[in-house]
Amino acid sequence: MKTLLxxxxxxxxxxxxxxxxxxxxxxxxSFEQILxxxxxxxxxxxxxxxxxxxxxxxxxxxGGMMALSGALVQGVIRNPxxxxxxxxxxxxxxxAAVILMTIFPSVSIFWLxxxxxxxxxxxxxxxxxxxxxxxxxxxxxxxGVAMAALYSSAVDFLMLTKPLEVNNALLWLTGSLxxxxxxxxxxxxxxxxxxxxxxSLAKRLNxxxxxxxxxxxxxxxxxxxxxxxxxxxxxxTASCVSICGPIGFLGLIAPHLARRLVGGRHQVLLxxxxxxxxxxxxxxxxxxRIINPPIELSAGIMTAIIGAPYFLWLLFKxx
Amino acid sequence: xxxxxxxxxxxxxxxxxxxxxxxxxxxSKGTFTLDYAPKRIVVLEFSFADALASVNVSPVGIADxxxxxxVLKEVRDIIGEWTSVGTRxxxxxxxxxxLKPDLIIADINRHEAIYEDLKKIAPTVxxxxxxxxxxxxxxxxxxxxxxxxxxxxxxxxxAQHKDTMQRFAEQLPNxxxxxxxxxxxxxxxxxTADSYAGGVIxxxxxxxxxxxxxxxxxxxxxxxxxxxINPEHLILGPxxxxxxxxTWKTEPLWSVLKVAQNGNLHxxxxxxxxxxxxxxxxxxxxxxxxxxxxx
Amino acid sequence: MLNRFKKQSYLVQCTALLAVLxxxxxxxxxxxxxxxxxxxxxxxxxFQTDKSIIAHSIVLxxxxxxxxxxxxxxxxxxxxxxIMQGLTRNPxxxxxxxxxxAGAALGMATVTILAxxxxxxxxxxxxxxxxxxxxALVMVLGSAWRGGEHGRLVLAGVAISALCAAFTKxxxxxxxxxxxxxxxxxxxxxxxxxxxxWHQLWPMALIGLVGAQLITPTLNLLNxxxxxxxxxxxKLGWARILCSILVLILVAAALSVAGxxxxxxxxxxxxxxxxxxHDHRKLLPISAMLGALLLLAADIISRPIIFPLETPAxxxxxxxxxxxxxxxxxxxxx
Numbered sequence: 001m002k003t004l005l006x007x008x009x010x011x012x013x014x015x016x017x018x019x020x021x022x023x024x025x026x027x028x029x030s031f032e033q034i035l036x037x038x039x040x041x042x043x044x045x046x047x048x049x050x051x052x053x054x055x056x057x058x059x060x061x062x063g064g065m066m067a068l069s070g071a072l073v074q075g076v077i078r079n080p081x082x083x084x085x086x087x088x089x090x091x092x093x094x095x096a097a098v099i100l101m102t103i104f105p106s107v108s109i110f111w112l113x114x115x116x117x118x119x120x121x122x123x124x125x126x127x128x129x130x131x132x133x134x135x136x137x138x139x140x141x142x143x144g145v146a147m148a149a150l151y152s153s154a155v156d157f158l159m160l161t162k163p164l165e166v167n168n169a170l171l172w173l174t175g176s177l178x179x180x181x182x183x184x185x186x187x188x189x190x191x192x193x194x195x196x197x198x199x200s201l202a203k204r205l206n207x208x209x210x211x212x213x214x215x216x217x218x219x220x221x222x223x224x225x226x227x228x229x230x231x232x233x234x235x236x237t238a239s240c241v242s243i244c245g246p247i248g249f250l251g252l253i254a255p256h257l258a259r260r261l262v263g264g265r266h267q268v269l270l271x272x273x274x275x276x277x278x279x280x281x282x283x284x285x286x287x288x289r290i291i292n293p294p295i296e297l298s299a300g301i302m303t304a305i306i307g308a309p310y311f312l313w314l315l316f317k318x319x
Numbered sequence: 320x321x322x323x324x325x326x327x328x329x330x331x332x333x334x335x336x337x338x339x340x341x342x343x344x345x346x347s348k349g350t351f352t353l354d355y356a357p358k359r360i361v362v363l364e365f366s367f368a369d370a371l372a373s374v375n376v377s378p379v380g381i382a383d384x385x386x387x388x389x390v391l392k393e394v395r396d397i398i399g400e401w402t403s404v405g406t407r408x409x410x411x412x413x414x415x416x417x418l419k420p421d422l423i424i425a426d427i428n429r430h431e432a433i434y435e436d437l438k439k440i441a442p443t444v445x446x447x448x449x450x451x452x453x454x455x456x457x458x459x460x461x462x463x464x465x466x467x468x469x470x471x472x473x474x475x476x477x478a479q480h481k482d483t484m485q486r487f488a489e490q491l492p493n494x495x496x497x498x499x500x501x502x503x504x505x506x507x508x509x510x511t512a513d514s515y516a517g518g519v520i521x522x523x524x525x526x527x528x529x530x531x532x533x534x535x536x537x538x539x540x541x542x543x544x545x546x547x548i549n550p551e552h553l554i555l556g557p558x559x560x561x562x563x564x565x566t567w568k569t570e571p572l573w574s575v576l577k578v579a580q581n582g583n584l585h586x587x588x589x590x591x592x593x594x595x596x597x598x599x600x601x602x603x604x605x606x607x608x609x610x611x612x613x614x
Numbered sequence: 615m616l617n618r619f620k621k622q623s624y625l626v627q628c629t630a631l632l633a634v635l636x637x638x639x640x641x642x643x644x645x646x647x648x649x650x651x652x653x654x655x656x657x658x659x660x661f662q663t664d665k666s667i668i669a670h671s672i673v674l675x676x677x678x679x680x681x682x683x684x685x686x687x688x689x690x691x692x693x694x695x696x697i698m699q700g701l702t703r704n705p706x707x708x709x710x711x712x713x714x715x716a717g718a719a720l721g722m723a724t725v726t727i728l729a730x731x732x733x734x735x736x737x738x739x740x741x742x743x744x745x746x747x748x749x750a751l752v753m754v755l756g757s758a759w760r761g762g763e764h765g766r767l768v769l770a771g772v773a774i775s776a777l778c779a780a781f782t783k784x785x786x787x788x789x790x791x792x793x794x795x796x797x798x799x800x801x802x803x804x805x806x807x808x809x810x811x812w813h814q815l816w817p818m819a820l821i822g823l824v825g826a827q828l829i830t831p832t833l834n835l836l837n838x839x840x841x842x843x844x845x846x847x848x849k850l851g852w853a854r855i856l857c858s859i860l861v862l863i864l865v866a867a868a869l870s871v872a873g874x875x876x877x878x879x880x881x882x883x884x885x886x887x888x889x890x891x892h893d894h895r896k897l898l899p900i901s902a903m904l905g906a907l908l909l910l911a912a913d914i915i916s917r918p919i920i921f922p923l924e925t926p927a928x929x930x931x932x933x934x935x936x937x938x939x940x941x942x943x944x945x946x947x948x
Contacts, residue, residue: 079766160925170783179412289411293413296411
């Protein structure tokens with residue numbers, strides 16, 4: 001009962017923040033004006049239909065997917081400090097994007113998401129190649145961290161040797177929903193297919209949570225589950241990062257918050273985590289837009305600032 | 320007969336008037352066509368504001384980083400009030416849209432990612448601004464003049480600019496080596512021969528240090544690299560005071576530099592020299608140089 | 615050859631390393647100078663100084679302090695890493711992995727941008743404070759004291775690093791004007807090192823290095839395991855606090871002069887351990903020399919890459935260090 005109520009309230013919260021996102025911004029709009037914004041002849045058509053609406057939808061998609069990916073990784077690695085970031089996927093994507101921006105500045109920005117996506121996937125493959133499928137979860141995490149460190153030092157190296165392109169790259173690397181619209185949403189849609197697959201793993205993730213021995217004795221193949229869960233997590237993260245840039249802390253804190261609300265059963269936890277992720281990213285993007293208009297901040301910075309205090313508190317709790 | 324003549328005249332006039340307002344130019348994304356003279360223009364770089372002001376057109380919005388004083392004073396005097404649309408790197412599309420512009424001028428380097436969105440708000444000319452050379456900038460100004468329906472006026476202004484620069488050049492020595500650098504708290508960036516300031520310096524008959532040629536970016540240098548460049552004149556645009564040069568001045572090696580021996584270190588407004596770019600900015604730079612050399 | 619070197623006595627190893635170090639210092643005095651400096655001038659500048667020769671000025675005013683600072687910074691970071699690894703008994707512990715670098719960077723960025731008038735001294739104090747806070751956080755969260763698993767400590771370090779990096783980036787973006795200063799600092803370089811920096815560096819480095827050598831017996835006992843150490847009369851709490859303070863002094867001294875240089879603290883103790891084993895009395899001096907050598911070498915390599923401009927030495931080190939880190943991880947868990 002409690003879980004149902006929590007999920008319902010979360011969904012309500014998502015709807016409420018979407019409504020706020022549509023009405024607030026550099027120009028505040030009333031309810032009637034928002035409605036008129038869906039009509040192509042209205043003067044608010046661009047603001048609502050071409051700008052705030054796609055941005056909110058994108059925040060919902062990316063927030064949900066990143067959070068889900070975080071829940072999967074934490075479920076598999078069984079460490080509360082794990083997140084998609086420890087797989088090095090975001091950093092690999094970041095490196096590919098920065099290579100494109102600094103070494104081939106003449107290439108159209110249109111290719112940026114594709115470069116980032118392939119960077120992320122290559123990073124995941126490389127990690128898998130280094131660890132193999134039978135290695136322990138902690139080893140996987142630490143190798144991922146090492147890979148991430150390698151990619152970020154390569155990014156730093158490039159940014160320092162090519163000073164002119166630094167600002168564009170820096171903006172992308174903090175994760176932002178600025179300038180993203182319907183095109184990016186259509187690019188993200190095919191990846192939604194992964195979500196049902198993730199939900200279908202829920203039961204096996206519960207068993208893994210009981211410990212390797214218990215799970216094996218109950219007939220769950222640990223390494224297969226792990227492989228599937230991580231593959232899905234990589235796909236979700238890589239696709240989101242390729243659109244918005246790395247958005248920090250979302251995959252780390254959303255599962256924790258959800259776990260406090262509805263407990264650790266993955267059948268409930270996974271959908272709830274997605275809702276929490278949506279709320280966080282919508283809120284971060286809204287604040288980033290309205291805090292000092294017309295200056296736009298990066299949503300990635302806002303998620304860090306919103307998420308960091310909670311994260312610290314959480315760390316002390318789980319100690 | 321009279322009626323036929325009347326019709327003929329009207330059609331002729333009509334076709335003429337529409338011909339006057341239809342322009343077509345080549346921008347960084349191909350051909351750009353506009354069939355009216357724009358009245359409400361939003362510009363997303365300072366160099367475009369300069370081009371507009373050069374033919375007495377006021378933009379309704381400028382991406383001025385929310386710091387109005389970054390727009391060149393000469394430009395501000397001409398264009399009067401405007402609305403800030405945010406930073407140059409991330410202009411706010413909502414604010415741009417709320418200004419209901421009928422033309423947007425954007426920078427291919429910074430704004431390529433939002434080109435499609437900008438086009439949904441208003442026809443958008445996308446040109447090079449960041450990292451452009453002096454000659455690129457003049458070409459962009461000519462294109463902007465054409466789009467504004469003020470081709471003649473812009474050509475006239477460009478010709479006048481050429482004369483002005485020529486007059487300044489006559490007051491300056493020939494082929495003297497001048498290096499422009501930005502100084503911050505603990506580093507220095509030189510603007511190379513192919514940078515905007517480097518191009519203006521060359522256009523005025525002065526010269527750029529040999530070592531910086533063939534490099535478009537601005538480059539961070541230490542005292543050792545500065546020694547290798549060893550320019551005859553060093554023009555410093557400080558973004559903060561005290562800056563690294565104040566530290567370097569206390570070191571014995573500083574006195575080895577030609578600029579230290581001959582007292583040829585000069586300070587100018589860093590904003591004008593490195594951020595603004597444009598016809599009036601170039602004239603300000605030239606004016607600064609003449610002041611420096613006639614001291 | 616490496617094996618033969620390993621078999622030599624400690625004294626021979628020390629002398630050999632010292633000789634190589636001197637050779638490298640000499641190399642760094644004249645190599646890849648834009649204003650030509652000859653190999654012999656590098657020597658004569660030191661002993662028969664003639665300030666009217668540009669080459670002599672370059673050697674004495676730029677190259678010599680730069681070489682000395684590279685050596686000292688490298689030594690400090692390597693020793694700090696060795697202490698951290700001894701203290702936590704975790705082979706992956708080092709200032710950069712456990713978030714001390716990131717915390718120091720955040721402190722430094724905050725002061726540079728919010729209170730630029732504080733100057734060099736202010737930013738090094740801020741770097742030290744930031745490093746201290748993150749170090750304490752990571753230690754507590756990773757439950758290092760209670761012999762928690764190695765992975766947990768590292769994950770805590772990574773999480774805290776990410777947190778600090780996010781704030782540092784936010785500050786960078788909000789103050790674009792100062793961004794290049796902080797970016798340079800984040801990359802880590804000794805290119806702008808002068809005698810002024812040296813005077814700021816050496817007292818702290820001396821305290822840290824000598825202090826580190828003095829606590830080596832304690833570190834050796836700690837390595838026997840907590841219970842053994844306690845039964846041998848070590849006050850664990852005090853030993854840990856003392857070690858932590860030494861680490862912070864060393865790291866803050868190094869970072870405030872050279873910026874955030876990563877991986878030396880991770881790499882060097884392992885190299886040193888393969889030479890002299892686990893005795894900290896020998897391990898620390900060898901680590902110091904190897905660290906000095908490594909940073910100096912990175913600094914020399916950083917010059918020709920985009921000659922005549924320079925690459926930050928820290929970036930070079932990271933490119934060498936990260937693959938080593940990966941190798942370490944995959945070997946340990948096999």
